[in-house]
Each structure stands twice: as structure tokens, then as C-alpha cells.
Amino acid sequence: MGEGPVSLSLRGISKRFGQVKAVDGIDLSVGQDEFLSLLGPSGSGKTTLLRIIAGLELPDRGTVVVGGQDVTRQPPYRRKIGMVFQNFLLFPHKTVAENIIFPLRMQRASREECVERLGWALNLLKLKGLEARYPNQLSGGQQQRVSLARGLISRPTLLLLDEPLANLDRELRAEMEVEIRRYQKELRIPFIYVTHNQEEALTMSDRIAVMRNGVFEQIAPRVEVYQKPATAFVASFVGQSNHLLGKVMQCAAGQLVIDWKGRELTVPCNETLGAGEAVRFMIKHEDVQLRAMGRASRDQAAFNRLKGKLRDIIFKGQTANFILEIDNGCELIASGSLRDTDVRAGDSVLVEWPQTAGVCFRDKP
Amino acid sequence: MTSLxxxxxxxxxxxxxxxxxxxxxxxxxxxxxxxxxxxxxxxxVVFSFWKTESYELFMDWNLENYWVLFREPAYRVFLVRSALGALATSFICLVYAWPVAYFIARHGGRYRLLLVLLLAAPFFTGVILRIAALQGILGPGGLINMALGMVGLQPIEALMYTPVAATLGHVYLFMPFMVTAIYLSLVNFDFALLETAKINGAGPLRAFVEVTWPLNWIGTAIGLILVFIPCLASAVTPRFLGGPKSTSFGMSLSQQFGETGTWALGSAMSVVLFVVSCAIVLLMGFTINPRRSGFTGGRR
Amino acid sequence: MTTYGAVSGVEYRKWLMAVALGLLYIFLYAPIAYVIYASFSEDIVWPFPPSLTLQAYANVFNDSLYGDALINSLKIGVGSGVLSTLIATAAVIGLLRYPSRYRTALFIVFLSPLFVAELLIGISSLAFNARILGLSGNIFSAIAANAVEGVAFSFLIILSQLVRYDWQMDDAAMVFGAKPLRCFWEVTLPTIWPSVFGAFLISFILAFNNLEISFYNLGAIPTLPSVAWGSLRFGLGPELFAIAAMTNALVFTIFALMYVLMRTGIVKFGYRGT
Incomplete structure (x- = not known):
């Protein structure tokens, strides 16, 4: 992050509901043309954080600064923030046009401005011709566009999106993901996007904040979150990984040698661990390569290599998941294109991955 | 990062x-x-422990009023009569109102509101006028008995100045409350649950007993209370339709504040009436299990 | 075409219920029809065989007692209708929008008037006003006493619609710049107005025609029910029947209008189905 002025900054935000710490001391800065995703499982506090930014929830502690102004104690209607909701929340008794210009009317904009901005929004979101319809006469995708138009029409300093695609079907979702990112890049308004769907977060965001139990586990550019997860939780939540539970044999600078059910593996590690400590090694499905027996040709030393049997192939369209039974009795999954491999279920195979791939953390019981 | x-x-x-x-x-x-x-x-409640002398309340703490109510059998008769009448009315309303409310909620479509308003519309005509009209229809010179007389039949005695006539009057007056209460519960009821019950093998009656009835019991209980309480206190209807043997607790009570001017005794009667009403409400309250009512209590 | 047993069973039950509804309407409206018929009769005690006249209607407009009674009844009806609708709407929103550990207790408080008979409300407010406050009967105490019941009924009616309301709708409006009152006006009210209107209507009718509560709170001030009560001693005057007939004519004109509007689909009165 970093170029340009800061649009939103949160300092030490905390919020409790009874005994539950929904948000626990969050600090965050969002740049002026940044797309940030708050990614986390349900109950991680991401929606509460979004509602605090919007002013719908008052934090117990901390400050919210939007566009250089401390708005912590300001009610939502003074914050000039746009928002898109999960179940759209279009006003059922208002037409599409009335719904979209609602924020402008609240700001007492002139009639001419309303008409002009409405034209702009209808154009941007391809809603021409639907102005006079009522929300219950629209499809899910159209409702979502109207909801977006309403969020964007008054040029907010910030647009908050609360799982806006959760209620759409898969195909439409993929289409909207691309479009939402395009609007953000065109309009240069910071978007804060709450989701529990890692694919959505990875597709759209510049940065991703992974949240769990009210705190950020990691906040980093999307590629970094994917490739260099900071914690075991992030590693397991983002992407699909194999989890290998083992014991430390040797610890050197940035590298561990672990014992995984009788097999020796060399894995990268940033922590200093003592011999005998239990660890969890996670390697993404697509990092695991498989070759037919006898075809290994690379440098032996830089790879972890295991013998096994291909038990099944789960066809997923562009890729396939190969279910592998390693000769120590454990199971691994590798994913790759079917075209590149000519193995069949039942074949004996070699499984390998670079010693620099994957992440390893101390395994907390 | 540049902070502003x-x-x-x-x-x-x-x-x-x-x-x-x-x-x-x-x-x-x-x-x-x-x-x-x-x-x-x-x-x-305070006045019920006072005294009335020549139409004036006096502060003189005593239990005389309650003793009178206990001693004079007439008051007990009035109370029991009113309670039985109220019970009968509630039961009739319950049985008849369910199918009616069900029909409006399920099959009323866009005319639902109109159909319910039609139930409320008779209330635009005052109680006394409607009771007088009922008397005109049921009474000796009324429509029904005159028609019977014209074809040479005996008039129906039960409809003239009897407790039956009074109960009929109560049903007439309070049925709309019952229907509306059940209707308001049913419009919030998800009829798709019945499909689920049927798919799982429940017949219509079984589905009603297992699903519809328990999920709409709160509305029904409110309806029962709305019918029972005013019936118990009713004074005007038994006076005009009930004949000499129908003096109700309410009639006697309103006399204490009107003709005889014995406010203290009237207050004691009010307390008794109130306590009985509360007992009924509590009794109904015990049958309600909020967790099984399907009511989620508003937000989220 | 074959009809399956289950289907015809449903149809059969549906028609049976429709007949029950029809019979109920007949039962409810027979006395109303009688009132209208009798208002045109020369002799209201023995109105058969018919002998029609408009005398009663002429009397209504000539005798100031009926005019006064009507105006007082309207004042009480509108006053108590507005008062109870306002109080109940605010209370329901307050209770549903904001979680409170006293919610159940507060529900009971607002519904408690339903558990107290009108007679008791009338008598107790008479006793309280006369003996504790030293007030003689006046129209304001009558409005207030009538509104007690109105509040409970309005509360129940509005509650039954508002439990289904999605409060996030208000959140949305507020994020887009609407202050709380504006939120209510622009978003909440348009969604729940049928129940608010229904609440007003019910509390208006209850107060307009109430005998017992008004009677004990008004003393000598006439209302339509108290005039009816007073004239019972000498037999009901046909003038009261005439007033009732005119009220009904007005009400049914409004209903017919509603029906036409619904039929043509101009107004849906809150119904959001097909």
C-alpha cells in the first residue's frame, strides 16, 4: 500500500458483544485508490468492523478517521460513505431510479444534479431502461447493480461492500467480480470488501486482510497472502493445502528437516524450533508435482521426493485433483492439468515439490 | 503512507x-x-377497603366489602354465571373462528385486508344499536319468530330473553376479535411448513395438530383472552338479551357505580373481577412456551 | 380430466371454510341490515309489515342533541385514535429495534390493557379522576381512557407486521444520509403503513362507539353511545338508527372504493404477492 493520501484509518478499534470480543484492537490504513478485502470465516468480526466504519455500530475503544476527519462519534448519516449490502436492501416501495438517487436526495442535491448523476450511474452499471421498475421485478444480478449504483452515486469517500455477491449464482458472481474491480479502478474510490470467499478476495483485491477472532492474522498484498501466509490459519484458509503433521529433526537458518510419519522432508521455516517439536507443514495442492515412476530428472537435492500410488483422479474442469497414497500410509492431494500427465488411477508415481515451497508452523494443540 | x-x-x-x-x-x-x-x-384497590356512606367514599379501612361479597350468595351466582357464559362464548368463537381466519389468511390473496376489515366494519355501529337490532331479530316480535308464526310454527323460546340469547349476543360481539387474532398469527405463518409435514407423511389433520396449531397458539390464546375478558365483565348484552335470569357480575358491578352509588362495594367487585381476569391470563400464559412458538423476537 | 383425491380434498375444505366465512358475514351484517331497515320505518318497535318514512333522518338534522353527540364521538374517536397509534408505533419500534433484556416484560405492559375489561377501565378512571384528582368528567380524560385500550390493540396490530420488518433497511437508509426521523418517514412507514392505518382505524372505532369508558368519564357530555343508552329507557329513537345507517353508508362507500382500487391493481394495500 502506500502511494497517495490515506482515505480511512482505524486505530485500536475494539468492540465487545457481552463476553465476545468481536473486534479486538484493529489498526488499519486504506489508501485512496485501494481495493482492500476483509477475508475471514463467519464470526471473525469482519462484518462488525465494517459496521463500525459505516457508523452503524459504536466501537468501545479506538478511532475511525475517514478522509482526514475523526468520525468515531458521528452517526452514519454524516459520514458520506457508500455501502452495498449482502441482501441488496433495496427499498421495495421505490423504483430503481428512486432507489439510486436516494443518497443524493438525502444530501439535498438539486434536481438537475440528480438527473445527471442518475444518467451516469445507469450508464456505468448498464441499467438503462429499468428506471421505472420496482426491485421485486428485477433479477438478482440487476438488484445487485442497482445496489452498487446507489452506493456509488453520491461520490462517497469510501465504498463498503458487505458480501455483496453471496446471494448470486456462480456464473453471475464471476462476472460481477471482474466488474466491481473495474469500477474501483475507474472511479479511484477505495473499496473495502467483506467476504468469506477466498476466491473473491484473491480475484478483486489489491490487499487482503485475513481476520480471525477479531484480529488481523495477516494484512498484505494478495499474492503475498497466497504465497507467504503469515500464520497457520492464513495458510489453511487461503488456497487449498495438504496438512502434514510432523516432528522437527534439525533446525537450520530458514530451513527445517522434519520427520513426517517416517519420511524425511526439508521445508522452509522462519521460526526457530527445537528438535522434537511438533510442526504443521502446509503445501498447496498445485505445488505438489507428480511424475510417472522413473521419469525424475531434476536435481535430487533441491526437492522433496516421495513414492506413492495414484488412488483416484477428481476431475474439476480446467484442473484435476490427484489423490495420492504415499507409501507411509498417508494421503496427499496434488492438482494440475490432466493434459500434462498420462498417469491412471492405480499407477505407482513419484511425488515431489521444491524444498522452498510450502510453509511450516509450530503445531498448537 | 502519508498521513493527513x-x-x-x-x-x-x-x-x-x-x-x-x-x-x-x-x-x-x-x-x-x-x-x-x-x-x-x-x-x-384502595377504595375497596374503604366505605361508602350516602353516595360518598370515606377513608375507613375495613374488609366489610369483601365480606359482603363472600356472604351474599347472589354475587357468587353472578360471578359463576358470567364465567360460564364467557367460557361458552370463548369456545364457540374458537371453533368457528379458526376455519374462517384460515381461509382469509390462506386463500384471501390480495383481498385479505378487505376481508378482515369487513369483520371489523360492524363495530362502526354502536354496541347498543346492534344489541337492539339483535333483539329486534330474535325477540318475540322479531324477524325469526314472526316468520315462524306466519308459517304456523311455534316461536323458538330459547332465543327470547334467555342465557342462550345472551351468549349468542356475546358471540356476535366478540367473534371478530377472535378471527382477527388468529388471522394476524396466520399471516405470519409459513404455510410451506405444511408441505414439509405432508411430504414427511402427515395427513391434513395431523399436519394441523403437529404444525399449524402449536405455531399459532400465541395468537389463538390472545384471541381467547380478548373474548373471555370482556364477556366476563359484560353488562349491556345480558341486560337486553338475557332476560330476568341473566343478571351478570358486570351488571351488578356497574349498578354499584350508578344507581345504588356504593362505590366501595363496587371497587371490591372490580378487584374480584380483575383478579379473576388475571388468573385467566396467567393460566393462558403458562401454556405458552416462547421457544416453541416460532417467535424469534425481532432483530436477527 | 382426472382429479386426484388429495386435490379435491383441498378444494372441498377450501369451499367449506369459504361457506363458514360467508355465514359469519351474514350473521354479522343481519343486525346492521336491520338497523338500516328500521331507520326508514315508521314504528321501530314493530317494524313489520314495512311502512317506510324519512322522518328519522329529518329529525337527526333538526335536533341539535344528535349533532353534538356525533361531534363529541368523533372528537373522542379521532383523538384517541391518533394518541394510541402514535404511542403504539413508537413503542413497537423501540422494542423491536433495540434489544433489551426487559423486552418480554415491556411487551406484557403494553398488552396489559387487553386483559382489563372496558368496564373496569371506565370505572377505575372515573374513581381515580373524581376521588384522587378531583376532576369532573371531561372530554380529555375520556380520550385518554379510551386510548388505553387503543394503545394495546394498536400495539398488537403494528407488532404483527413489524416483526417481519428488516431493520437493516434502516441501516441502509442511514448510511446513505437519512437521519432517524427521515428513515422512518422514507423507509419504515411506507413498508408498515397498512398496519399503522389499521391500528388507527381500530382504535378510532373502539373509542367512537365506546359506551362504558366514555360514559363514566364524560358525565353529562353526550356521545352517540351514551345518547343511545339514555334513550333506552323510553325505547330507542329511530334517529340513532338513522345515524348508524348513514355511518354504514359512508364506511361501505369507502370499502367499495378500496375494492375497486384493489381490483384494478392501482393500490395494493401492502399486499406483496401475485
């Missing part, structure tokens, strides 16, 4: 966060109920 100069927070927190808004919304109602219902009822 941060402006000082606005002096003075907006009022929205200061006075809890729910207090502003609920407070007036609570005060209103206290002043217009609770305090007057409390006054009546």
Missing part, C-alpha cells in the same frame, strides 16, 4: 448517542399506561 492532518473530533457528541433512543420511543407509552391504567386500578 487529523481534525479534532466535533465538540459535543450528537444527541443520538446520548439519550438511548429506545427510551424516547418507549417512555411515553410506559408513562401513559401507568397514569391511565395502573394508577386508576390501584385507586380502585
Amino acid at each position: 492532518e487529523i481534525q479534532a473530533p466535533e465538540a459535543g457528541v450528537p444527541a443520538r448517542w446520548k439519550i438511548p433512543p429506545q427510551l424516547l420511543l418507549i417512555g411515553p407509552g410506559i408513562i401513559f399506561i401507568i397514569v391511565t391504567l395502573l394508577l386508576p386500578l390501584l385507586a380502585v
Whole structure:
């Protein structure tokens, strides 16, 4: 992050509901043309954080600064923030046009401005011709566009999106993901996007904040979150990984040698661990390569290599998941294109991955 | 990251966060109920331990009024008569109102509101006029008995100045309450649940008993209370339709505040009436299990 | 075409219920029809065989007692209707929007008037006003006492619609710049107005025609029910029947209008189905 002025900054935000710490001391800065995703499982506090930014929830502690102004104690209607909701929340008794210009009317904009901005929004979101319809006469995708138009029409300093695609079907979702990112890049308004769907977060965001139990586990550019997860939780939540539970044999600078059910593996590690400590090694499905027996040709030393049997192939369209039974009795999954491999279920195979791939953390019981 | 100069927070927190808004919304109602219902009822309780002499209440603490109510069998008869009448009326209303409310809620479509309003419309005509009209229809010179007489049949004695006629009058007056209460419950009921019950093998009757009835019991219980309580206190209807053998507790009670002017005794009767009403409400209350009512209690 | 047993069973039950509804309407409206018929009769005690006249209607407009009674009844009806609708709407919103550990207790408080008979409300407010406050009967105490019941009924009616309301709708409006009152006006009210209107209507009718509560709170001030009560001693005057007939004519004109509007689909009165 970093170029340009800061649009939103949160300092030490905390919020409790009874005994539950929904948000626990969050600090965050969002740049002026940044797309940030708050990614986390349900109950991680991401929606509460979004509602605090919007002013719908008052934090117990901390400050919210939007566009250089401390708005912590300001009610939502003074914050000039746009928002898109999960179940759209279009006003059922208002037409599409009335719904979209609602924020402008609240700001007492002139009639001419309303008409002009409405034209702009209808154009941007391809809603021409639907102005006079009522929300219950629209499809899910159209409702979502109207909801977006309403969020964007008054040029907010910030647009908050609360799982806006959760209620759409898969195909439409993929289409909207691309479009939402395009609007953000065109309009240069910071978007804060709450989701529990890692694919959505990875597709759209510049940065991703992974949240769990009210705190950020990691906040980093999307590629970094994917490739260099900071914690075991992030590693397991983002992407699909194999989890290998083992014991430390040797610890050197940035590298561990672990014992995984009788097999020796060399894995990268940033922590200093003592011999005998239990660890969890996670390697993404697509990092695991498989070759037919006898075809290994690379440098032996830089790879972890295991013998096994291909038990099944789960066809997923562009890729396939190969279910592998390693000769120590454990199971691994590798994913790759079917075209590149000519193995069949039942074949004996070699499984390998670079010693620099994957992440390893101390395994907390 | 370039941080901008941060402006000082606005002096003075907006009022929205200061006075809890729910207090502003609920407070007036609570005060209103206290002043217009609770305090007057409390006054009546106090007066029931006082005395009346020549149409004036005197502060002279005693239990004489309650002793009179206990000693004179007439009051007990009035009370039991009123209670039985109210019970009969509630039962008839319950049985008849269910199919009617069900029909409106399920098959009323866009005319639902109109159909319910049609039930309420008779209330635009005063109780006394409607009772008089009922008397005109049921009474000796009324429509039914005259028609019977014209074809040479005996008039139906039961419809003239009997407890049956009084009960019929009560059913007439309070049936709309019952239907409306059940209707309001049913419009919030998800009829798709019945499909689920049927797919799982329940017949129509079984589905009703297992699903519809328990999920709409609160509405039904409210309906029963709305019928029972005014019936128990009813004074006008038995006076005009009930004939000489139908003096009700309510009639006797209103006489204490009217013709005879014995306010203290009337107050004691009011307390008895109130206690019986409360007992009924509590009895109904015990049958309600909020967790099984399907009511989620509003937000989220 | 074959009809399956289950289907015809449903149809059969549906028609049976429709007949029950029809019979109920007949039962409810027979006395109303009688009132209208009798208002045109020369002799209201023995109105058969018919002998029609408009005398009663002429009397209504000539005798100031009926005019006064009608105006007082309207004042009480509108006053108590507005008062109870306002109080109940605010209370329901306050209770549903904001979670409170006293919610159940507060529900009971607002519904408690339903558990107290009108007679008791009338008598207790008479006793309280006369003996504790030293007030003689006046129209304001009559409005207030009538509104006690109105509040409870309005509360119940509005509650039954508002439990289904999605409060996030208000959140949305507020994020887009609407202050709380504006939120209510622009978003909440348009969604729940049928129940608010229904609440007003019910509390208006209850107060307009109430005998017992008004009677004990008004003393000598006439209302339509108290005039009816007073004239019972000498037999009901046909003038009261005439007033009732005119009220009904007005009400049914409004209903017919509603029906036409619904039929043509101009107004849906809150119904959001097909």
C-alpha cells in the first residue's frame, strides 16, 4: 500500500458483544485508490468492523478517521460513505431510479444534479431502461447493480461492500467480480470488501486482510497472502493445502528437516524450533508435482521426493485433483492439468515439490 | 503512507448517542399506561377497603366489602354465571373462528385486508344499536319468530330473553376479535411448513395438530383472552338479551357505580373481577412456551 | 380430466371454510341490515309489515342533541385514535429495534390493557379522576381512557407486521444520509403503513362507539353511545338508527372504493404477492 493520501484509518478499534470480543484492537490504513478485502470465516468480526466504519455500530475503544476527519462519534448519516449490502436492501416501495438517487436526495442535491448523476450511474452499471421498475421485478444480478449504483452515486469517500455477491449464482458472481474491480479502478474510490470467499478476495483485491477472532492474522498484498501466509490459519484458509503433521529433526537458518510419519522432508521455516517439536507443514495442492515412476530428472537435492500410488483422479474442469497414497500410509492431494500427465488411477508415481515451497508452523494443540 | 492532518473530533457528541433512543420511543407509552391504567386500578384497590356512606367514599379501612361479597350468595351466582357464559362464548368463537381466519389468511390473496376489515366494519355501529337490532331479530316480535308464526310454527323460546340469547349476543360481539387474532398469527405463518409435514407423511389433520396449531397458539390464546375478558365483565348484552335470569357480575358491578352509588362495594367487585381476569391470563400464559412458538423476537 | 383425491380434498375444505366465512358475514351484517331497515320505518318497535318514512333522518338534522353527540364521538374517536397509534408505533419500534433484556416484560405492559375489561377501565378512571384528582368528567380524560385500550390493540396490530420488518433497511437508509426521523418517514412507514392505518382505524372505532369508558368519564357530555343508552329507557329513537345507517353508508362507500382500487391493481394495500 502506500502511494497517495490515506482515505480511512482505524486505530485500536475494539468492540465487545457481552463476553465476545468481536473486534479486538484493529489498526488499519486504506489508501485512496485501494481495493482492500476483509477475508475471514463467519464470526471473525469482519462484518462488525465494517459496521463500525459505516457508523452503524459504536466501537468501545479506538478511532475511525475517514478522509482526514475523526468520525468515531458521528452517526452514519454524516459520514458520506457508500455501502452495498449482502441482501441488496433495496427499498421495495421505490423504483430503481428512486432507489439510486436516494443518497443524493438525502444530501439535498438539486434536481438537475440528480438527473445527471442518475444518467451516469445507469450508464456505468448498464441499467438503462429499468428506471421505472420496482426491485421485486428485477433479477438478482440487476438488484445487485442497482445496489452498487446507489452506493456509488453520491461520490462517497469510501465504498463498503458487505458480501455483496453471496446471494448470486456462480456464473453471475464471476462476472460481477471482474466488474466491481473495474469500477474501483475507474472511479479511484477505495473499496473495502467483506467476504468469506477466498476466491473473491484473491480475484478483486489489491490487499487482503485475513481476520480471525477479531484480529488481523495477516494484512498484505494478495499474492503475498497466497504465497507467504503469515500464520497457520492464513495458510489453511487461503488456497487449498495438504496438512502434514510432523516432528522437527534439525533446525537450520530458514530451513527445517522434519520427520513426517517416517519420511524425511526439508521445508522452509522462519521460526526457530527445537528438535522434537511438533510442526504443521502446509503445501498447496498445485505445488505438489507428480511424475510417472522413473521419469525424475531434476536435481535430487533441491526437492522433496516421495513414492506413492495414484488412488483416484477428481476431475474439476480446467484442473484435476490427484489423490495420492504415499507409501507411509498417508494421503496427499496434488492438482494440475490432466493434459500434462498420462498417469491412471492405480499407477505407482513419484511425488515431489521444491524444498522452498510450502510453509511450516509450530503445531498448537 | 502519508498521513493527513487529523481534525479534532466535533465538540459535543450528537444527541443520538446520548439519550438511548429506545427510551424516547418507549417512555411515553410506559408513562401513559401507568397514569391511565395502573394508577386508576390501584385507586380502585384502595377504595375497596374503604366505605361508602350516602353516595360518598370515606377513608375507613375495613374488609366489610369483601365480606359482603363472600356472604351474599347472589354475587357468587353472578360471578359463576358470567364465567360460564364467557367460557361458552370463548369456545364457540374458537371453533368457528379458526376455519374462517384460515381461509382469509390462506386463500384471501390480495383481498385479505378487505376481508378482515369487513369483520371489523360492524363495530362502526354502536354496541347498543346492534344489541337492539339483535333483539329486534330474535325477540318475540322479531324477524325469526314472526316468520315462524306466519308459517304456523311455534316461536323458538330459547332465543327470547334467555342465557342462550345472551351468549349468542356475546358471540356476535366478540367473534371478530377472535378471527382477527388468529388471522394476524396466520399471516405470519409459513404455510410451506405444511408441505414439509405432508411430504414427511402427515395427513391434513395431523399436519394441523403437529404444525399449524402449536405455531399459532400465541395468537389463538390472545384471541381467547380478548373474548373471555370482556364477556366476563359484560353488562349491556345480558341486560337486553338475557332476560330476568341473566343478571351478570358486570351488571351488578356497574349498578354499584350508578344507581345504588356504593362505590366501595363496587371497587371490591372490580378487584374480584380483575383478579379473576388475571388468573385467566396467567393460566393462558403458562401454556405458552416462547421457544416453541416460532417467535424469534425481532432483530436477527 | 382426472382429479386426484388429495386435490379435491383441498378444494372441498377450501369451499367449506369459504361457506363458514360467508355465514359469519351474514350473521354479522343481519343486525346492521336491520338497523338500516328500521331507520326508514315508521314504528321501530314493530317494524313489520314495512311502512317506510324519512322522518328519522329529518329529525337527526333538526335536533341539535344528535349533532353534538356525533361531534363529541368523533372528537373522542379521532383523538384517541391518533394518541394510541402514535404511542403504539413508537413503542413497537423501540422494542423491536433495540434489544433489551426487559423486552418480554415491556411487551406484557403494553398488552396489559387487553386483559382489563372496558368496564373496569371506565370505572377505575372515573374513581381515580373524581376521588384522587378531583376532576369532573371531561372530554380529555375520556380520550385518554379510551386510548388505553387503543394503545394495546394498536400495539398488537403494528407488532404483527413489524416483526417481519428488516431493520437493516434502516441501516441502509442511514448510511446513505437519512437521519432517524427521515428513515422512518422514507423507509419504515411506507413498508408498515397498512398496519399503522389499521391500528388507527381500530382504535378510532373502539373509542367512537365506546359506551362504558366514555360514559363514566364524560358525565353529562353526550356521545352517540351514551345518547343511545339514555334513550333506552323510553325505547330507542329511530334517529340513532338513522345515524348508524348513514355511518354504514359512508364506511361501505369507502370499502367499495378500496375494492375497486384493489381490483384494478392501482393500490395494493401492502399486499406483496401475485
